[in-house]
Amino acid sequence: MGSVQIALDRELRIFTPIGTLGYGFSEEVYWSTMAEGVDAVILDSGSTDSGPAKLALGISTGTRKAYERDLGILVAGCHIYRKPLLIGWCFLSSNHLLENGPNIYAGSAGGDGSTRGVELFIGIIREIIAEKGYRPMKVLSIDAQIDKGLVRYQHSKGLVRPCGKAVPELQAQDIDDASIIVAQMGIEPWLKAMSEQPDFDIIVGGRSYDPSPYAAYCLFRGITSDLAIPYHMGKIMECGALCAVPKSREALAIVRQDSFDIRALDDQSRCTAVSVAAHTLYEKTRPDILTGPGGNLHLENTTYEELPDQKTVRVRGATFVPVKPGEYTVKLEAGRKSGFHSMFIGGFTDAILISQIDDFLARGTAYVKANLPYEFDIDWRIYGKDGTRTYGQLNRSPPWSFVPPEIGICCHVRASTQDEATNAAHMARIFCAHGPYRNQRATAGNFAMPFAPLDIPLGATSDFCIYHTMIVNDPSEHFPIHVANIHGENTAPTTPPEEVAGKRSSGSPTKGLLQGSETGKSVLSGLREPAPGHVFLADLAEVIRSKNAGPYELTFDVMFPNAQMANKVKDAGILTPSTIANLYDMSEDDVIACMWWDPAFAFKATIKRPIVSGGFFERDTYGSTQHMPLMLLEVPVGLKNGLNGVKI
Structure with a gap:
């Protein structure tokens, strides 16, 4: 160089x-x-x-x-x-x-x-x-x-390939649709x-x-x-x-x-x-091999040593394996506009309507489609479907003698123009407010609408269209x-601000929040009980999290407090590709990685995202709230005598 x-x-x-x-x-x-x-x-x-x-x-x-x-x-x-x-x-x-x-x-x-x-x-x-x-x-x-012409040329030569198993092959239309392309x-x-x-x-x-x-x-x-x-x-x-x-x-x-x-x-x-x-x-398809421009970083033999100050860790042992000559790649990323979207939000409190909410919203979709001559997509997002405690209704403060269930609804609509999207959202909201349902008693209106404007235009919507690697001759x-x-006048002081010079942080706002469960109680206490002879995975692990590993993959990390606990769960043989596929309702072929990472006493699974991050029907763009099926996974551990007395 x-x-x-x-x-x-x-x-x-x-x-x-x-x-x-x-x-x-x-x-x-x-x-x-x-x-x-x-x-x-x-x-x-x-x-x-x-x-x-x-x-x-x-x-x-x-x-x-x-x-x-x-x-x-x-x-x-x-x-x-x-x-x-x-x-x-x-x-x-x-x-x-x-x-x-x-x-x-x-x-x-x-x-x-x-x-x-x-x-x-x-x-x-x-x-x-x-x-x-x-x-x-x-x-x-x-x-x-990156210029689109270059990408088209490289694509025509077969030098542009999907970045991972979950990414589809690049099409010429994807390049045309891209707003811009970055490498x-x-x-x-x-x-x-x-x-x-x-x-x-x-x-x-x-x-x-x-x-x-x-x-x-x-x-x-x-x-x-x-x-x-x-x-x-x-x-x-x-x-x-x-x-x-x-x-x-x-x-x-x-x-x-x-x-x-x-x-x-x-x-x-x-x-x-x-x-x-x-x-x-974190955010990786797998923790042992990290792929990047020019080669792969291998971490299988890495060591981590805690130093005496109890704040610092010394790291050694990684290896970098460069790609072969002529195989250097850069990752291309691009998104495209996919229409315009609008929304409205509100709530239902009528228990009779809530009991038939799926049918009610399906009829709402049919109502809007019957009244509009153009194409659109509609997505109903229900929050608190099982009923949640409500506060502040009619300006009253808790506790109440009776608190009705309430579910939240977000209706999201996409169409080819902003006016069309907002109009479709408007029609859907009218149905929510006045649509009939079986055994209806309340006839003044169904829908609690907390904010104005009631129908909210959101502007253009988008999705990913390129997430591929491209071979290049010269990395630069x-x-x-x-x-x-x-130019600068060079008149400013050359000393740090007096009010902060030499001071340290007052501490992390998370201190005291990351505590374990009370003795003998599950962190999921009150939700439901596991089967006899089983314990929720959430009560054996210290961390269970989900996150994007790029826009086309979702990855899960389960970290245990020590090697003994990790090995016991590993020996139970329950964390397998089949288990992951069943928990997330997919084919085992879509389980991209399923492995243990011993340096962190951890299990890792990565799956193909059912909807690409940020797509219209996506409900968790960051992928950070998909961990509950794993938390509720029941692990056979034998005799359970309170959480601190788990015998496994």
Whole structure:
């Protein structure tokens, strides 16, 4: 690559204030950590987690105000400490090479990593420097938006392939429909930008593989003995201190040639060997092999050592296996507009109607279709179908002598125009308010409508159309680098704000919330009882969670408190592809991964999503609330004598 590299004679200290730029972080922790000394600040700024709207409609993950707040603090640190800042999918830095200060890096600017997102961040940074009177800064940007013509050509040559078993083959129409296409860059464009402009202050990167800014910076600074070290560090650090217990925001990595340390910076959080090992379960198809541009990161032989400070874990042993020559791929992502949508929400309290709600809503759909001449999709979303406790009805406060059941209804409609979608929603709401039903007694109206406007237009809707890998000849050729020398008056103070300088975080708001169940009681107590000789999986595991592993897959993590418990459940032989398929009503062929991950005392399963994330009929875009079937899984454990006396 012809890279300019700096000989490293010490450890690198890399600071991540938050897993996603725009989500907010502690100023106290930020300024204290900067004062203690770091080489770089690195943050992520994007994801496909929140669906296809960013790519399809040109909107950002966060608000401009949120980006302004976080970037304001980060650029202030760049001005004061002249330290590099790396923000995942955007990259900020200062004259570290000349003045021995850290740089700032960031990538996937704006959430989707498009040119629009990159330019948004550059504009905000330019405004901050001018408004605050900061010193002049050299700002680099790396574009990741890909020309459709290139994708069409590569597709015609058979060089574009689905990214995973759950993704369908790419069609020519998918390319035509895409609003824009971005490619997920590896380390090479980042390293090229640093090498060609070693006096940079800030780098704003387009769509990037999450650890790319971290790994590229480490290589640039001389961590060259083993690419697996910076890659593995980056895969953990890009989420901040999500790997801590309890999870928190700010994290520090200390990197050397043969190992790295991960440290939680919140006073109330700590990293443990299990919590750090478990992080490679999060949002991944499988935890042992992580695929990215240029190769696979293998974690089967990784070790995790808890250090005496009881906050830091030292990690060793990963290996990086590069792809064969001519097989380097980048992942393409794109979304398309798929119409317009509108909605309304409200509730039913009549028990007679609730008892026949499925039939009532089916007749509502038929009513709307009979009255409208155009095509539309309608999705009824029922919340609290079994009845929930209601408060505040008729301005009365609990307790009441009688509390009626209430269910919530969200009606979601999609059509080819906004007017058509809103009109269809309007007709559906009229049916909810006045439609008849068997044994009806209340004739003044069925539907409680809490908000106005009653029929709510939502604008354009979208779905994913490209999530594929494309073979490229040169890992950097499709990611142009731009240089902007931004003028600054250099009149701002060069000391941190007095009100936060030297202070630490007041603690995590989650402290005290992550406690186990009461002795002898199930965490699901009151819901139902398991069969004799069985225990709910929720009462054996410490963590049971679901999450997207990209927009086409849903992944589940079950983590146990120790190896003994994990091995007992493993020996029970109940966590199998067949069990997962039955729990989630699918074919075993759609169970993509089903395995145990011993370093984290954990079980992992990944399935094909029944509906692609963010699609019209989707009800959980992030995929984070699909864990209940696993929690209620009954595990045969023998004699149960209270939860703390489970004999297995």
